[in-house]
Structures are given as structure tokens and as C-alpha cells.
Amino acid sequence: MKYALKEILYGRKKYILIELLLILLMFMVLFLSGLASGLGRAVSSAIETMDADSFIVDDSAEQLITVSSVRTSVLDELRAKGIQASPLDIQRMYIIRDGHSEKLNITYFAVEAGSFIEPETIEGTGLAASSARDPILLDDDFKLDGISLGDTVKDPATGLSFTVAGFVDDRMYGHTSVGYITIDSYTRLRQASDPMYEHIPHAIAVKGNADYGFEGNGLEVVPKQKIIEKIPSYTAEHLTITMIVWVLVIISAVIIGIFNYILTLHKQKQFGVMKAIGMKNTELAGMVISEVLIISLFAALISLALTFSMAAAMPEKMPFYLEVPNAVTVTAAFVLISVLSSMLSVINISRIDPMKAIGGGEE
Amino acid sequence: MSDKLLELKDICKSYRDGSGKRVILDKVSLTVGRGEFAAIVGPSGSGKSTFLSVAGLLLTPDSGNVLIGGKDVTDASKSERTMIRRRQLGFIFQSHNLVPYLTTADQLAIVQEKSMREKVKIRELLSELEIDDCRDKFPSMMSGGEKQRTAIARAFINDPDVILADEPTASLDAERGRLAVEMIRNEVRKRNKAAVMVTHDTRVLDLVDVVYRIDGGRLIPEAKSGEI
Ligand SMILES: Nc1ncnc2c1ncn2[C@@H]1O[C@H](COP(=O)(O)OP(=O)(O)O)[C@@H](O)[C@H]1O
Ligand SMILES: [Mg+2]
Numbered sequence: 001m002k003y004a005l006k007e008i009l010y011g012r013k014k015y016i017l018i019e020l021l022l023i024l025l026m027f028m029v030l031f032l033s034g035l036a037s038g039l040g041r042a043v044s045s046a047i048e049t050m051d052a053d054s055f056i057v058d059d060s061a062e063q064l065i066t067v068s069s070v071r072t073s074v075l076d077e078l079r080a081k082g083i084q085a086s087p088l089d090i091q092r093m094y095i096i097r098d099g100h101s102e103k104l105n106i107t108y109f110a111v112e113a114g115s116f117i118e119p120e121t122i123e124g125t126g127l128a129a130s131s132a133r134d135p136i137l138l139d140d141d142f143k144l145d146g147i148s149l150g151d152t153v154k155d156p157a158t159g160l161s162f163t164v165a166g167f168v169d170d171r172m173y174g175h176t177s178v179g180y181i182t183i184d185s186y187t188r189l190r191q192a193s194d195p196m197y198e199h200i201p202h203a204i205a206v207k208g209n210a211d212y213g214f215e216g217n218g219l220e221v222v223p224k225q226k227i228i229e230k231i232p233s234y235t236a237e238h239l240t241i242t243m244i245v246w247v248l249v250i251i252s253a254v255i256i257g258i259f260n261y262i263l264t265l266h267k268q269k270q271f272g273v274m275k276a277i278g279m280k281n282t283e284l285a286g287m288v289i290s291e292v293l294i295i296s297l298f299a300a301l302i303s304l305a306l307t308f309s310m311a312a313a314m315p316e317k318m319p320f321y322l323e324v325p326n327a328v329t330v331t332a333a334f335v336l337i338s339v340l341s342s343m344l345s346v347i348n349i350s351r352i353d354p355m356k357a358i359g360g361g362e363e
Numbered sequence: 364m365s366d367k368l369l370e371l372k373d374i375c376k377s378y379r380d381g382s383g384k385r386v387i388l389d390k391v392s393l394t395v396g397r398g399e400f401a402a403i404v405g406p407s408g409s410g411k412s413t414f415l416s417v418a419g420l421l422l423t424p425d426s427g428n429v430l431i432g433g434k435d436v437t438d439a440s441k442s443e444r445t446m447i448r449r450r451q452l453g454f455i456f457q458s459h460n461l462v463p464y465l466t467t468a469d470q471l472a473i474v475q476e477k478s479m480r481e482k483v484k485i486r487e488l489l490s491e492l493e494i495d496d497c498r499d500k501f502p503s504m505m506s507g508g509e510k511q512r513t514a515i516a517r518a519f520i521n522d523p524d525v526i527l528a529d530e531p532t533a534s535l536d537a538e539r540g541r542l543a544v545e546m547i548r549n550e551v552r553k554r555n556k557a558a559v560m561v562t563h564d565t566r567v568l569d570l571v572d573v574v575y576r577i578d579g580g581r582l583i584p585e586a587k588s589g590e591i
Contacts, residue, residue, distance in 0.1 A: 003465070003473060010464030010501065273460040276421060277474055277517070278449020280442070354448075355421045357456055358529050359412035 004290035018259050019299055025252040026303035026334060029245055033330050034311060034322030036241035042319045043237070044228040046109060046139075046171040046178040051116050052205035055088070055227050059220040063230040065203045066090050070219065075204055083208065086115040087201030089186055092176065095153040095162070097146065103156065104145055105176040106138075110186030117205045118180060124149045124166025127182050132163035134185040139177035140167045144317060153179075158192035160185070174231060249334050253296070257341025260292050264345040271349050272356030285346040289339055296338035300331040367433060368524040368557035369395040374417055374427035376410075387413045388424070389580030395525070395557040400548050402568055403561045404585070405577035411561040412529060414577060418559060419452055419527045420444040432524045450476065453518030453556075455528040455547065459510035461502040467513045468498050475520045488516045491553075492546055508539035512546060519550055526551060526558035532567060544570050 008015050041048070056078075061068030065088065078085040089110035094103040111118045113127035119137065120126075127135050138147060147153065151164045162181065171178040181189075183199060190197040206221070222230075229235050264271070271284060304327060314320050376388040387410040395401050405411050416422035417429065420436065428437045431451050439447060448454075461470055471485050489495050492512040494505075502510050511531060518526055528547060532540030544560070544567040551558045560571065568574050574585045 003469070006469065007464040269460070270462060273456065274462070275445070276419070276448065276456075277454050278445055278447075278452075278521075279474065280445055353421075355416055357454070357460060358416050358419070358421060359457065 001286075001290040001294075004287050004294055007287075007291060008294060014263075015295065018256070019295065019302075022252055022256065022295070022299035023303045023306070025248060025255070026299050026331065027306050029248045029252065029330055029334070030303055030307035030322065030327055031310075031320075032241055032248070033245045033326060034307065034320045036238060036245060037323060037326060038319035038321040039241065040234060040238045041170070041321045042172045042175050043231050043234045044173065046107070046173040047224060047228050047231070049119065049170060050205065050224070051207065052086075052224060053208055054206050054221050054223045056085075056204040056206060056219055056221055057202070059218055061220075063220065063222045063226055064232075065227065066092070068202050069200045070202070070204050072200060074219065075201070078204065078206065083206060084116060085204050085206045086112055086117050087183060087203075088117060088205050089183070089202045090173065091186070091189075092174065093155060093157070095179070096156050098152045098154065098161075102145075104142070104153075106179045107173040107176045108186065108189075109171075109173070109178050109180050110183050111180055113182045116207060119168045119171060121166035122169045124164070126166060127180065130163065130165035132165060134160060134162045134181065134188070135165035136162035136185075137166045137168050137180040138164055139171045139179070140169055141172075141177040141317065142179075143167065155189060158189055160189055160192060174233070245330065246333075249330060250337060252299075253334055253337035253341050256292055256296055256338045257344055260288065260295075260342050261344045261348065264288065264348050268352055269356050271352045272354050275352060275354035276357035281350045284349050288345045288349065289342050292338050292342040293335065296335045300335055304331060366397045367394050368397055368431070369393070369418060369559065370428075370430035370433075371418060372428040372430070374414075374424045374429070376413055376417060376422070376424050386580050388417070390427070391577075391580070391582045392427075393418075393559075393575065393582060395559055397557060398552055398555045399573070400551050400558045400560070400571045401573045401575065402571040403559065403575045403577055403582070404563060404565065404568070407563065409577045410580065411563075411577055414582075415527055415529050415559065415561050418525075419454060420448055449474065450521055451524045453521070453523040453526045455511075455514050455518045455526065455531045457530040458534045459502065459507075459514040461510055461513055461517075463502055466499045466501055467494065467505075467516075470513060471517055471520045474517065479521050483520055483522050485516075485520070488519060491550065492516050506539075507535050508542065511535060511539070511543045515543065515546055515550065519554065519556075522554070524556060526556055528558065528560040528562075530562050530564075531560060532562060532564045537566060540564060541567055541570075 055065060056070055056074060057063060057065060057068035058070055075085055075087055091108045093106055093108060095106050096103055118127055121137060122140065127137060147164060149164055152161045154161050187199045274284060307322065311320055311322055371393045374388050374391045377384045377386040403411055403414060417424050428435055431447060436447055465473060468485055489498060492515060494509050494512050497505055497509050497513060531543055535543060547558060548570050575582045576585045
């Protein structure tokens with residue numbers, strides 16, 4: 001390790017270039033990785049952050065809440081068993097601000113006021129505490145559209161007006177910000193276009209992962225993670241970017257491997273001499289591997305620092321969400337694959353004939 | 364321990380040459396004792412490097428035996444040879460062949476066995492070779508003579524039985540070349556080692572104890588120039 005570090009410091013000009021390249025690549029990797037989770041979050045955060053463990057949907061809905069419907073009696077049965085359960089409707093719409101004509105996309109989450117799936121507000125009051133007939137809790141991204149507490153927003157299709165009772169943090173679904181409304185408001189919304197409508201929840205959110213005994217009864221208990229994966233576009237986007245991330249990780253690591261191999265090819269005589277004077281293959285391999293380890297660790301740390309400081313300075317609307325465990329997994333994989341790629345050099349060194357040291361100085 | 368620190372017995376070595384084979388060493392024998400400095404001369408291509416490689420356990424002879432410190436090491440395994448080279452042999456090469464990114468002190472430390480740290484002090488060795496001030500210098504900051512003296516120091520760092528020098532004056536001018544060989548001789552005498560130097564530089568032969576000429580695959584003792 002000591003001698004590898006000495007070599008790097010001695011030849012720093014040569015190593016700075018490769019470090020720059022690796023830092024750039026790893027920065028891109030971490031950035032894309034953050035973007036992948038950010039986009040994923042924009043699709044699913046309202047479900048991810050929901051204080052529920054699984055959802056009961058009808059078994060023909062293919063685990064998609066928006067196309068499911070669950071008879072209301074199920075809710076009563078669950079509650080009778082002492083299970084924490086709450087109805088949930090998800091409906092994509094748009095709203096306009098009072099006195100404006102611009103349509104803003106929204107996904108309504110209709111919940112029972114005061115239930116465990118109603119999120120904590122970061123500003124204003126909850127649905128139950130609001131005195132308005134039709135209160136709404138908006139994701140705080142709507143603030144960027146100029147909406148503030150106490151404003152009214154209108155559902156243009158039905159003319160129903162909501163009063164902004166509070167703001168919540170990090171609640172998105174299918175790339176739109178979420179607005180939480182009461183089941184009563186939701187029923188009125190539906191009845192405006194269909195007077196015969198009677199509320200039947202899309203799904204029932206449940207706390208605890210027990211087997212509820214509804215399987216095979218036309219109903220299905222789906223864990224939260226599964227519901228997230230089934231949200232349209234979640235898997236497609238997530239998988240694509242995740243794949244790009246891993247391809248880049250491998251490319252970066254292979255670049256170190258090749259760089260290191262080229263250096264090794266240039267040092268055949270030097271390694272021959274070292275072997276002639278009695279240095280073991282394992283000692284030389286140790287030097288080469290430490291060198292790669294130092295280069296890759298350095299690039300990993302710098303790019304982590306860069307990415308996290310940039311994330312702090314990023315505009316709020318940017319769908320960027322890099323979690324420390326994710327970042328650590330990606331960088332650790334990078335370092336590991338780099339070390340593996342240095343095996344190419346190790347194999348080469350083990351084949352060098354120490355006879356190279358003796359005789360004419362070709363090279 | 365035997366006083367014959369290096370013994371080569373009936374060494375044969377030939378290389379394949381087209382369809383036939385070329386004999387480079389033909390039953391060559393050599394014994395070098397404690398405190399003795401031998402030189403091998405011969406024209407280019409006569410087999411000097413081949414001979415030195417066999418003595419240095421870098422090349423396996425077709426037949427014959429190699430004994431180092433009285434022990435037959437002809438059939439030693441690859442890793443045993445590496446350990447013998449490290450502990451019992453000291454190499455000095457044609458060009459200094461130092462590691463470019465290490466200072467003189469590190470060049471020596473990287474090969475020194477832990478058990479030798481007390482016995483061979485880097486500082487003492489450097490001052491005997493008059494390169495104390497090169498301690499913290501990289502090869503690129505030193506003159507050719509200083510580099511070769513660093514290489515000489517490296518050869519002695521593990522208190523070896525046998526020193527093997529491959530044309531150590533080749534990259535130096537006459538004066539510095541002579542100085543380098545003088546220093547090898549002084550260390551060999553002081554530390555009571557055996558040394559073999561391969562050279563075509565006849566001007567330094569007065570510094571050695573015996574001279575052999577290699578020719579036609581044979582090693583022939585030669586009257587030393589200057590000795591009448
Ligand atoms: N690996 C090899 N394969 C074939 N021929 C070799 C090999 N190494 C050396 N030779 C030949 O052996 C002869 C002796 O080489 P060498 O020992 O290097 O001589 P010297 O050091 O005296 O100049 C030369 O003719 C050289 O071409
Ligand atoms: Mg030669």
C-alpha cells in the first residue's frame with residue numbers, strides 16, 4: 001500500500017488525468033442513480049411514504065389501485081377483527097387556481113379524514129381539523145405554482161372548489177403531485193358527473209402484514225412494494241436508468257483495469273528486475289491491487305462528495321433523490337469491480353520472466 | 364558453512380537454433396570462495412549473461428549443479444529460488460535498474476528482510492558507498508554513478524552470500540565505472556562475500572582476484588593483465 005501510494009504521488013501527472021476521467025464517470029453514475037430514484041419517487045412517493053403495509057384490491061385489477069374496487073363490507077369485516085384499515089381512492093385530474101385558467105395536473109388521494117393514511121402536514125391543518133366543507137392537502141410542489149394556504153382551487157370538470165387546508169411533503173404519484181381530499185368530497189366529485197354514484201373504495205390500505213383471509217374471495221392482499229412496482233411507468237423508467245447506471249459502473253471499472261494494464265505493460269523490465277532481486281509475485285500483485293484500490297477509492301470519495309454537494313444545491317423541482325445506502329452500494333461495487341479488473345495486470349506480472357533483468361537493456 | 368559460497372559444476376546450456384541447437388555453455392565449472400572477487404570476460408554473444416543467469420537461479424541449466432552457500436539448489440522450486448535470490452544473492456545489473464518512483468532509502472527498504480534491519484543498516488551502507496546525501500533522492504535526481512552505487516547498496520542489503528554483477532560499468536564512463544567496481548570489491552572484502560562480475564571492460568580487471576575467459580562454451584582461467 002505504502003509503495004503504491006509512493007508510485008502514484010511520483011507519477012501524479014499521469015494519474016490526475018485518469019482520476020479526472022473516473023471522477024466524471026462516477027459523478028455521472030451517482031447523478032443518474034439519484035435521478036433514477038428521483039424519478040421513481042415522482043411516480044411512487046405518495047405510496048412509499050404512506051403509513052400502510054399492504055393494500056387490498058380486487059383480484060382482476062392486476063394490483064393497480066386505480067382500476068380496482070373493493071366492496072365496503074370488507075372494511076367493516078377488517079375493522080371488526082381489530083385490523084387497522086382505511087379506504088383509499090386514487091384519481092388523476094387537474095385543478096385550476098381561483099382566477100387563473102392554467103390547468104395543473106393533480107392526483108387525488110381520497111382518504112378518511114384523520115385516518116392513518118392521511119399524511120402529517122408541514123404547514124396548515126389536517127383534513128379533519130379544517131372547517132371548510134371540501135378541504136384539500138396539497139403536495140408542497142404546488143407552492144411553486146403560486147398556491148398558498150387558504151387559497152381555493154377548482155376542479156374544472158365539476159366546478160367543485162377545494163380550500164387548501166395544508167401542505168404535505170414529498171407526495172407524488174405517477175409524476176403528478178398529490179392532493180388529499182376526504183371521501184365525502186370525492187363522492188361529491190363523482191356525483192357531479194354521475195348522480196347515481198355511490199362510494200365504493202378503490203382499495204383498502206392496511207397496517208400490518210398479516211394474512212387477512214380474503215385471498216381467493218375475489219380480493220388480493222398486495223404488499224406495498226408490489227403496488228409501487230405496478231404503478232404504470234415505474235418499472236420501465238427505473239429499470240432503464242438503473243441499467244445505464246450499472247453499465248457506467250462497469251465501464252469505469254474496466255477503464256481503470258485497462259489503464260493499469262497499460263502501465264504494467266510499460267513496466268515489464270522493472271517488474272523483471274524486482275522479481276530477479278527476489279520480490280514475490282504476491283508482493284508485486286499486492287502493489288498493483290493497492291494502486292487500483294487507491295485510484296478507485298479516491299475517485300469514489302471525490303465523486304460522492306461532488307454529488308451530495310450538488311444535490312444540496314439542486315432546484316427543488318428536479319426529481320433527484322440519492323439515498324446514502326444506494327450511493328454507497330454503487331461506489332462499493334465500482335471499487336470492487338476495479339480491483340477485479342486489475343487481475344489482468346496481476347496475471348501479466350506473474351508471467352514476466354525475471355531473466356528480463358539480465359543482459360542488454362532493450363527498452 | 365562451506366567457504367565455497369558459489370559452486371557451479373559441469374553446467375551445460377544450449378539454445379535451439381533453427382533446426383539444430385547451439386551450445387552456449389559446455390560443461391562449465393566455477394567455484395568462488397569467501398572474500399573472492401571473480402571476473403568473467405568474453406566477446407559479445409559468448410554466453411556471459413547466460414552464465415550469470417544460471418548462477419543467479421534465473422535460468423535452469425540443461426545439466427550440471429548449482430550450489431549456493433554449500434547447498435545444492437539445482438532442483439529448488441520457483442518460490443524457493445525467489446527466496447534464495449532475495450536472501451542469498453545480490454544482483455547488480457548492466458544499467459542501474461532502480462525503481463523510478465522510490466527514493467534511495469525506499470529502494471533498499473522494499474527488498475530488505477525484516478530480520479536484516481539490525482544487521483545491515485541502510486545508513487551505514489550508504490555512507491560506505493559515499494551516497495549519504497542521495498538517501499531521499501529519486502533515481503531521476505541522481506548521476507549515473509550515484510545510481511549504480513545505489514544499485515550496489517541494494518545488492519548488499521540482505522547480507523547475501525554471493526554478489527552477481529552483470530556488466531556493472533556498461534552505463535558509466537571509465538572513471539566512474541572503475542569507482543563502482545572498486546566499491547564492489549571493497550564491500551566484498553569487508554563483508555567477506557563471494558562475487559562474480561561479468562564484463563568486457565578489461566580496464567577494471569586489476570581490481571578482481573581471478574579472471575576467466577568464456578569462449579566456445581568453455582571457461583578458461585586467464586593470467587591477470589598487469590600481473591607479470
Ligand atoms: N533465450 C534465448 N534463446 C535463444 N538464444 C539465446 C537466448 N538467450 C541468449 N541466446 C544466445 O546465446 C548466446 C549467448 O548470449 P549471452 O549469454 O547473452 O551472451 P553475452 O552476454 O556474452 O553477450 C547469444 O548468441 C544469444 O543470441
Ligand atoms: Mg550479455
